[in-house]
Amino acid sequence: MSFYIPIGPQHPVHPEPLLMKFKVEGEQVIDVEINVSYTHRGIEKGFEYRDYMKGIFLAERICGICNAAHTLCYTQNIEQLLGKEIPPRAKYLRLIVEELSRIHSHLLWLGLAAHQIGFETLFMYVWRDREKVLDLLETITGNRVVTAYNTIGGVRRDITPEIEQKIRKSLDYLEERTKYFKKVVMEEPTVLVRTQNVGILKPREAIELFAVGPVLRASGIKHDIRADDPYIAHDEVPFNVVTYDTCDVYARILVRVDEILECINMVRYSLDHLPSGEYRIRMPVIVRPPPGESVSRVEAPRGELLHYVRSDGSDKPYRYKVRTPTLANIPSTARMLTSRGDYIVYIADIPIIFGSIDPCLCCTGRVMFIDIEKSKSWVWTYNELVRYSLKRFERHD
Amino acid sequence: MNEEEIINILKEKFGDKIVECKIPMKRRVFVEVSKECYKDVVKFLLHDLDMKHVEAITGVDAKDHFEVIAHIGYGISVSVKVKISKDEPVIDSICDIARGVELYEREAYDLLGIVFKGNPNLKRFILPEDWPEGVYPLRKDYEAEHPKPLR
Amino acid sequence: MGFTEKMIRWARGRSPWILFFNTGACNACDIEVVAALTPRYDLERFGLLLKGSPRHADILVVTGPVTRQVRDRLIRIYNQMPEPKFVVAAGTCATSGGAFWKCYNVYESLDSVIPVDAYISGCPVKPEAVIQAVNLLAQKIMKG
Numbered sequence: 001m002s003f004y005i006p007i008g009p010q011h012p013v014h015p016e017p018l019l020m021k022f023k024v025e026g027e028q029v030i031d032v033e034i035n036v037s038y039t040h041r042g043i044e045k046g047f048e049y050r051d052y053m054k055g056i057f058l059a060e061r062i063c064g065i066c067n068a069a070h071t072l073c074y075t076q077n078i079e080q081l082l083g084k085e086i087p088p089r090a091k092y093l094r095l096i097v098e099e100l101s102r103i104h105s106h107l108l109w110l111g112l113a114a115h116q117i118g119f120e121t122l123f124m125y126v127w128r129d130r131e132k133v134l135d136l137l138e139t140i141t142g143n144r145v146v147t148a149y150n151t152i153g154g155v156r157r158d159i160t161p162e163i164e165q166k167i168r169k170s171l172d173y174l175e176e177r178t179k180y181f182k183k184v185v186m187e188e189p190t191v192l193v194r195t196q197n198v199g200i201l202k203p204r205e206a207i208e209l210f211a212v213g214p215v216l217r218a219s220g221i222k223h224d225i226r227a228d229d230p231y232i233a234h235d236e237v238p239f240n241v242v243t244y245d246t247c248d249v250y251a252r253i254l255v256r257v258d259e260i261l262e263c264i265n266m267v268r269y270s271l272d273h274l275p276s277g278e279y280r281i282r283m284p285v286i287v288r289p290p291p292g293e294s295v296s297r298v299e300a301p302r303g304e305l306l307h308y309v310r311s312d313g314s315d316k317p318y319r320y321k322v323r324t325p326t327l328a329n330i331p332s333t334a335r336m337l338t339s340r341g342d343y344i345v346y347i348a349d350i351p352i353i354f355g356s357i358d359p360c361l362c363c364t365g366r367v368m369f370i371d372i373e374k375s376k377s378w379v380w381t382y383n384e385l386v387r388y389s390l391k392r393f394e395r396h397d
Numbered sequence: 398m399n400e401e402e403i404i405n406i407l408k409e410k411f412g413d414k415i416v417e418c419k420i421p422m423k424r425r426v427f428v429e430v431s432k433e434c435y436k437d438v439v440k441f442l443l444h445d446l447d448m449k450h451v452e453a454i455t456g457v458d459a460k461d462h463f464e465v466i467a468h469i470g471y472g473i474s475v476s477v478k479v480k481i482s483k484d485e486p487v488i489d490s491i492c493d494i495a496r497g498v499e500l501y502e503r504e505a506y507d508l509l510g511i512v513f514k515g516n517p518n519l520k521r522f523i524l525p526e527d528w529p530e531g532v533y534p535l536r537k538d539y540e541a542e543h544p545k546p547l548r
Numbered sequence: 549m550g551f552t553e554k555m556i557r558w559a560r561g562r563s564p565w566i567l568f569f570n571t572g573a574c575n576a577c578d579i580e581v582v583a584a585l586t587p588r589y590d591l592e593r594f595g596l597l598l599k600g601s602p603r604h605a606d607i608l609v610v611t612g613p614v615t616r617q618v619r620d621r622l623i624r625i626y627n628q629m630p631e632p633k634f635v636v637a638a639g640t641c642a643t644s645g646g647a648f649w650k651c652y653n654v655y656e657s658l659d660s661v662i663p664v665d666a667y668i669s670g671c672p673v674k675p676e677a678v679i680q681a682v683n684l685l686a687q688k689i690m691k692g
Binding site: 037038039040041042043045046049050057058061062063064065067108124127128131144145146 | 572573574575576577578579580582583586587588613615617618646647648649650651652653654671672674
Binding site for chain 1: 497
């Protein structure tokens, strides 16, 4: 007997629709199948109807949270096709906005992960501090979330010395708060019990299944596009690639918190060494690059992002391809969610494991369970799953 | 290992099966190979040259043929391109040497109709359930339009 | 209009419960709506609560252009909400399709799928706009 419970997110935890089918035996999860077709909009075809300047605005709305990474990748791609080099000041300004948006994305994720564990206080604290970053982005670019700062040839606005002062003050505040959150994460027993030795992805599996981003770095593999294939000013601004080698959800939390601290240092360095000069080169509104193709890669907050473009000489792209980091992490997620041998995955662990890859397509969706032994299947909403996992951990404490 | 060395090693090993190569900019190599040695070239790059990472598989509808491009590599990005005919859009799948590309190949199959022989799970991936069979949205003869409004 | 009816309408307007649903959006509107719950904007002081099930909700807030795959689920949720129910289209994508012109998998606007009572523009919506819209709708409910 199977019955369907409708979708209904309570605290919208990335409420993008997604369907996962789990095969369970008692409390253990054996197999999972993931269906991501709910958010397919047909954007790659949409690029072919828009000329290059308009395409920036479509690229931005592929993901609202990593919008700085998408526009950066897009404009870099077109500049590579045209063979143009942007001025040094524009590179540093692009870096500042990219790193600020990475801080924003990681703080957002930390709050949502805390919510999935049941730690509402941390969720509210982190989201309050995230407002400071949004204020900075609004001062620099004019909008809180979807910033539209990058354009073909550079950036749209310059920053003044007053804005620089504001950024520095906010960075000091954010650094202090992030160190406090790191202390909370490392010492709080709720967090440790729910996240250590949960959702394990061994290094060999991570390489074979082509994981990217913090998921890869939490399994001990030192790979970051900003270090291996530097773009904009990343070859001049020093930073450390953060890795941890416990391969579980706890490592992923620590990787992201440490990356926030690295980003704060990178923004400070860029402000100290900001070159003077032009912040954009003027391009015509209708851009016609010569026929050719180009590949551009950027380290988005969730991992490695790839854009491929082919142009045939006209004012619209012939083919534009986007490969987002969450798609690359889905095989690894499926691996993390199946029990094998000594490694057992309980139903109550599913929300935090899935949340630990920082999915940019959702977690609130319908989750369908098929119990082999009792041969029945039922469907829960994501929030019922979260509530079940919270209840289960309460009983054990 | 830099870009020219990669091209020289490939030319040495595969001879005239490499149709064309170019280096448009730093850390990017574009190589076009013939259909028979696509899988061998990918295997050579992944295991012998230790590049280890397939980033994406792109399908392109050039007007009179299809192309499949595999983007490989962590630091230097090597794009391996293969041309296949429109009447018989079949190519070998690389799932047995690279386990994580199953979803990329399913996406190319769903949106363009290219069949990857050997993929264990080649079925609908990203288009909705009620999408008509045999209609491939990324082909050049498909004109994009919004679905009809319900009210 | 009897006294009881006035009381009910007043109660409904003073504490509307919201159900939030994303139909394939880019996530920017969603995080702004959730940001409206955080301490800086604090929707809950107006009596608004974000609920988990359509059976409990008065107002349905929808973001995103409606994709083909999600359309049936959206209609099912709409049918499960008890009368009287209201729908708010948050964001330019829900109002008119937004930036997704000529993207083959999205409907042109939310009101081509379900009837809509209020529209909020913005890409993404500002949390202040969300608070104002829900409050205006609540006042409309109270007046009838």
